[in-house]
Amino acid sequence: MKTLLFLFLCLVFTTNASSIAKTATVSHGFCWTVYIYNVMIDAVTVHVKSADYDLGDHTLEFNDNENWSFCVNFWKTIVFYADFKCKGTKSVSFNVWDEFLGDDYGSGSTRSAERILVWLVKDDGFYVGKNLPPFPDGMTKLYDWSH
Numbered sequence: 001m002k003t004l005l006f007l008f009l010c011l012v013f014t015t016n017a018s019s020i021a022k023t024a025t026v027s028h029g030f031c032w033t034v035y036i037y038n039v040m041i042d043a044v045t046v047h048v049k050s051a052d053y054d055l056g057d058h059t060l061e062f063n064d065n066e067n068w069s070f071c072v073n074f075w076k077t078i079v080f081y082a083d084f085k086c087k088g089t090k091s092v093s094f095n096v097w098d099e100f101l102g103d104d105y106g107s108g109s110t111r112s113a114e115r116i117l118v119w120l121v122k123d124d125g126f127y128v129g130k131n132l133p134p135f136p137d138g139m140t141k142l143y144d145w146s147h
């Protein structure tokens with residue numbers, strides 16, 4: 001019984017590592033790449049974080065994107081959130097990846113190795129979908145800028 005418990009704990013601890021693909025990869029579970037595209041003429045500053053990672057400030061000019069990859073761990077919930085700022089007057093913060101967003105708006109099948117979720121930053125708000133450029137019409141608007 002003790003051996004079983006020990007093996008179980010080993011399994012928990014060895015699988016309990018979620019990581020950004022740039023630093024390490026975990027084969028367990030699905031892997032995602034999230035893209036944030038600025039399609040406004042004005043530059044937008046984006047700061048993405050999770051409990052474990054801080055991707056820092058990035059300023060996106062028109063048509064630039066920020067993207068990052070990570071693998072979802074069965075044992076641990078991952079949430080990435082972002083602060084967006086534009087021209088010192090507009091700002092907003094919200095989750096840019098969590099399991100619900102991934103399931104509801106992302107791409108991927110159970111057979112694909114990698115899944116994607118794409119955000120568009122526009123003058124009138126934030127749209128989510130599963131296509132890289134060319135962006136289709138009818139992406140879902142989820143958030144507004146706050147002034």
Ligand SMILES: *[C@@H]1O[C@H](CO)[C@@H](O)[C@H](O)[C@H]1NC(C)=O
Nearest residue numbers: 035064065066067068132133
């Ligand atoms: C993802 O971001 C990198 C910079 O970190 C950039 O070089 C690359 O072009 C981006 N990928 C796409 C598909 O735009």
